[in-house]
Amino acid sequence: MAIQRDSIVVIKSTDFNDADKIVRVFGRSRGKFSLIAKGIKKIKSKNRGNLQTLSHSQIAYFPGKNLGILRDSKGLNNGWRKDSDIESISRVLRFIDKLLIEDQPEIEIFDKLVDVVKEGLSIENTNKFRIWSLNLLGFIPDKGACLVCSQGESLDYFDLENLAPVCSNCISEIKQTSRPIFLKTDLDYSSPQVSSYLDNYVERIIEQ
Ligand SMILES: [Zn+2]
Numbered sequence: 432m433a434i435q436r437d438s439i440v441v442i443k444s445t446d447f448n449d450a451d452k453i454v455r456v457f458g459r460s461r462g463k464f465s466l467i468a469k470g471i472k473k474i475k476s477k478n479r480g481n482l483q484t485l486s487h488s489q490i491a492y493f494p495g496k497n498l499g500i501l502r503d504s505k506g507l508n509n510g511w512r513k514d515s516d517i518e519s520i521s522r523v524l525r526f527i528d529k530l531l532i533e534d535q536p537e538i539e540i541f542d543k544l545v546d547v548v549k550e551g552l553s554i555e556n557t558n559k560f561r562i563w564s565l566n567l568l569g570f571i572p573d574k575g576a577c578l579v580c581s582q583g584e585s586l587d588y589f590d591l592e593n594l595a596p597v598c599s600n601c602i603s604e605i606k607q608t609s610r611p612i613f614l615k616t617d618l619d620y621s622s623p624q625v626s627s628y629l630d631n632y633v634e635r636i637i638e639q
Pocket residue numbers: 577578579580581582597598599600601
């Protein structure tokens with residue numbers, strides 16, 4: 432089968448045998464898929480540094496029947512920055528691994544991921560990336576309409592549990608429930624509360 436090329440970000444790798452690994456990647460052209468990287472555990476492997484978790488690399492591979500076979504790689508960006516938040520790294524990896532569909536390209540999400548990894552995976556960057564991607568994937572209610580009355584004016588509030596806007600007229604209705612509601616301008620993407628509501632939101636989608 433003809434050799435293929437793609438720009439990829441590594442999601443995870445697992446030991447296959449003494450020298451090889453199975454590497455799960457998110458390809459810009461192909462979407463999510465897995466490859467076998469032969470000899471990658473050897474110190475002298477040229478591909479080793481290019482296939483660390485969250486590395487961005489250009490690769491050539493043989494598609495194979497089930498698993499592709501890596502031929503060579505060229506590193507573009509070596510994994511996450513040292514100042515990244517460890518929990519944010521796992522959140523991003525879980526998001527990509529569980530919410531994207533195998534062999535389905537998501538070019539905008541790919542490009543955004545490359546940028547956000549380069550910028551550093553802070554809690555704020557990670558939450559913004561997750562909300563932005565959920566929206567693009569169609570997992571968030573209409574951003575231009577109030578969650579309660581569906582009209583599109585004075586959408587000054589944000590319902591964190593449903594990741595949806597609420598208008599000033601409906602705010603009193605929501606306040607009677609125990610749902611977390613914020614003035615949009617007060618929403619702090621780096622807060623543990625936003626992270627935890629987003630985690631729950633993402634887990635609910637994964638379970639479905
Ligand atoms: Zn409303």
